[in-house]
Amino acid sequence: MVLNSDGKAKPFHKSRRHKPAERPPQAAREEKPGFAARATAAKILAAVVDRKTSLDGMLDAEGGNPAYRALGENDRALVRAILNSALRHLPRIDAALASLLDSPLPEGARALHHLLTVGAAQILYLDVPDHSAVDLAVEQANQDPRNRRFAGLVNAILRRLGREKQDVLRRIASVPATPDWFIERLEGAYGREAALAIAEAQLEPAAIDITVKSDAEGWARRLNGVVLPTGGVRLAAFEGGIPALEGYDDGEWWVQDAAAGIPARLFGSLTGKRVVDLCAAPGGKTAQLILAGGEVTALDQSATRLKRLETNLARLQLKAQTMVADMAKYRPDELFDAALLDAPCSSTGTTRRHPDVLWTKGMADIERLAAFQERLLRHALTLVKPGGLVVFSNCSLDPLEGEDVVARVLADSDGVERVPVRAEDWPGLEDAISPLGEFRTTPAMLPLGEGIPSGLDGFFAAVLRRTR
The missing domain is CATH 3.40.50.150 (Vaccinia Virus protein VP39)
Structure with missing residues (x-):
């Protein structure tokens, strides 16, 4: 892969196309740990963004995406984390990748775009070693006939993203983290300042709120939470699943966002x-x-x-x-x-x-x-x-x-x-x-x-x- 003097990957030209190295058949290669999770995340991301498919349905443990259901629980958790981060920050990820490319990706190269997005989401927003995100993204490119010729580009862009992470995050911080159509709707309804505040607030994962049958103050003390103006209780971070918390089996409360109450x-x-x-x-x-x-x-x-x-x-x-x-x-x-x-x-x-x-x-x-x-x-x-x-x-x-x-x-x-x-x-x-x-x-x-x-x-x- 050829780089410019500033480290940017040069755009791909037909005159520089090389015949891909012969690779063993897919079944003959040993799959790298974590590869299936990243590949699955890229496929599901494509289904959401390109085909408007509901994420909840694809992540259903019984009727969801077959590749997702085939994963172990740790890999499923990683897929969920990658997808949530990628979708929350997608406009900023797009801006980050665009800033490192001399020219846009080839028209129709959606699989390449999603592969890069999955890698960038890990580097910018998740606690994943950069080398793992890069190496597995390159492996994805090499195993996909559509993307094999871009493996060097994937390697160059994601490695540079890792090196310049903090600078990139500062550059993209002003990009509204919502699609253009939605930020325009928010601005029309609430004004520019409030719209940007809403867009920024949506980057944070939702809290765990519960509605209690009675004694909100008491349950806030028991469960390490605070009583909300809605009368419900918001929990601080806790370990283990919700059903393990005191009062769940006894039916003393249920999970319900504060606004829904x-x-x-x-x-x-x-x-x-x-x-x-x-x-x-x-x-x-x-x-x-x-x-x-x-x-x-x-x-x-x-x-x-x-x-x-x-x-x-x-x-x-x-x-x-x-x-x-x-x-x-x-x-x-x-x-x-x-x-x-x-x-x-x-x-x-x-x-x-x-x-x-x-x-x-x-x-x-x-x-x-x-x-x-x-x-x-x-x-x-x-x-x-x-x-x-x-x-x-x-x-x-x-x-x-x-x-x-x-x-x-x-x-x-x-x-x-x-x-x-x-x-x-x-x-x-x-x-x-x-x-x-x-x-x-x-x-x-x-x-x-x-x-x-x-x-x-x-x-x-x-x-x-x-x-x-």
């Missing part, structure tokens, strides 16, 4: 009231409604997801009537006193735990989902009695899926009014209450002290009342 609390007391949870699985909000005193009917159109809800409620020793149903067509025999509609959405507020979302969704998805949410909300309002409440919520950061949906419904619905949420009822989250009395959280909110992760999911919630 807000919508159900907006009803206040539900004692003596019939409540329907319209998109109920996996059941965290259903459990909250039960604990608030409601007689709850939980709907979900997926029998599999509803089974998971029932299993979760059984561990918590809570009961609800469950029903497999399409809520858009659901007609109860008797109207309810309250309805919770946590509507399907683009999930752009959850990228701290689902960093693939911004690469598998786009504006067309947001527009389509916003129209669907509006239809669901209009239907939900027909399921409650006059005077009944509907809480509409979702985990999107885009106002098109939140504020705009509510505004359109209120604009042409004579029998519906907004019930403003009062900021004074939410100390610590006053900034999340809009002038109209709607809830809007972002990952940049909820700063906490040292040792406890800050932030929460992006969520929207509004309370509507049917007046007649």
Whole structure:
């Protein structure tokens, strides 16, 4: 491989093409330790970015990507770490690689791009020895007929990235770590400064929050956490799995992001009231409604997801009537006193735990989902009695899926009014209450002290009342 005087790899030209050295067949070579994990990460990254495939589905232990399922647990953990880092920081990784190339990679060289991205994610953001990341990336290139002629380029670029890591990180720190389309949406909704703060906050992995049946202060002490303004508890770092923690087997609490715990609390007391949870699985909000005193009917159109809800409620020793149903067509025999509609959405507020979302969704998805949410909300309002409440919520950061949906419904619905949420009822989250009395959280909110992760999911919630 030929380098310029400044150490940059020269662009590949046909006049410098050499015949690849003869290599033994794949089956005859002994695979290097860690090779399968890196190769799998590159394949899954391609599926997410190029084919818009959900990361969760490919990392499912039973039905996921076959190459991933064939790995041992340590290698699976490495694949997850590589993919999460790569997807969170992808615009910055792209900028870092571009700064070391004299010219862009050949058009259509997507496999090469993903291979370099996997290597760069390890060097820049993971505690992986640089030589391992480089050597295994070069091995990947050599074993892929599409990339074999670029093995020298891979070696040169990634070795230089390792040598200049700190300088590169400083150069790319100002690059928003989100796709262009999304940072533009954030700027339009929140302004430039807030948009950049949200983009930066999404780089941090989500904290572990739990909702407790009672005695939040006591459980915070037992589990080394802090009580949040939402009434839940945020845990500090801990070793071992969540099921090993005190209180899990006894059903004293469940895992639920702080923001996800807000919508159900907006009803206040539900004692003596019939409540329907319209998109109920996996059941965290259903459990909250039960604990608030409601007689709850939980709907979900997926029998599999509803089974998971029932299993979760059984561990918590809570009961609800469950029903497999399409809520858009659901007609109860008797109207309810309250309805919770946590509507399907683009999930752009959850990228701290689902960093693939911004690469598998786009504006067309947001527009389509916003129209669907509006239809669901209009239907939900027909399921409650006059005077009944509907809480509409979702985990999107885009106002098109939140504020705009509510505004359109209120604009042409004579029998519906907004019930403003009062900021004074939410100390610590006053900034999340809009002038109209709607809830809007972002990952940049909820700063906490040292040792406890800050932030929460992006969520929207509004309370509507049917007046007649």
